[in-house]
Amino acid sequence: MSITNCIGTSVDVLIGNQVEVVATPAAGCAFTGWYLSDGETLVSTEAEFIFTASENTTLIARFTRVNLVVRSAGYGSVSFKDSSNDALAFLPGSEVTVVATPDKDCDFIGWFVGDSETAVCTDAEYTFTVPEEDLTLTAKFSKRPVVTISSAGYGSVSFKDSADDALAFLPGSEVTVVATPDKGFDFIGWFVGDSETAVCTDAEYTFTVPEEDMTLTAKFKNSHEYVDLGLPSGLKWATCNVGASSPEDYGGYYAWGETEEKSWYHWNAYKWCKGTIDTLTKYCRRSSYGTVDNKTVLDPEDDVAHVKWGANWRMPTFEEQIELRNYCSRKWTALNGVNGYEVTGPNGNSIFLPAAGYRGGSSLYDSGSGGYYWSSSLSGDQSYYVFSSYFDSSYYGWDYSKRDIGLSVRPVCE
16 A cells, blocks of 8 residues: 655554555655554554554554745845745755845845844855754845935036936945036035035035935025015016126126127127128017017027026016116215115115226226116117116116127126
């Protein structure tokens, strides 16, 4: 009689009978012996033997196996080598290999038996001898901390040598992040989470990755100062002219629609014509003055305030110059020896406009006595004229100025 099983199986034998019994273990099982029906008396440890009954009796074949279970505590997967199962039976004393595979951006910690906190192996591939009893192995993994970087506006951020804005790193490794201000802005510092205190004020910041996720924010500020005068529009006016380093500094002189200073201001050197007042090539509303495009306000790329200072800086429109005149009080005065107007808004804040004069040809006129400031607005159909503000010691108002001469520019921002 043949018995193949991995749990107790019995054979009834009558008195005086002789039988040949064969016990064949199933895969992953081992035969341990033939026992009498009392379950205690071992008759034979031979899987195949001949038995003669001296009395009616029952022979019980006993088998054994060890159940192995592998599991993951998270952030990874586990398996037996060459098998995708997570539970298998093995013969005691045999060798078994288990494999742990971390998820992306995770690391393997070790193999743990049952609820133990001590790893039996820290290698992801673990080969061991099967014990006599069932065994559960748990693979533990750790998730690498993710460093996320962001900009609070007016600049961009990046990891050095990577365009991603969130990456996982090994704790304790060194990482470098880079902040790049937009044109017209300066970098303030790197801030962790919601903290108001910068951890670093250098645009390029190298730090050691902590054990937990980390968020870094780069903050920027306008590199040019402005004043809120309390105007109805909410418009802010810069504290100094384009090209100036202080409120009383004259700054640069620019032909309308040009973004660089030059030594000669005349139609024959003007960017937007072919040498004469009636050959305009841009910002023209009448064919008698050139090529009509009906543009009446400077494009950003032709606005020296925007080109030089960037961001949201620009020349004021004529309407915004009028708002400044209508809602502010003015006083002719001198700042550090430079004549000009102190312009005070409804909220009591003020700016100083120096009387910088203007440039025509190769000469500077009216410096110290008159101020000439471009608006971004073309003047009606006479396309060679632009609205501008003008003042002297007894007058503050507006004027028309020919586009080819060099005037001052006082930027504004929203």
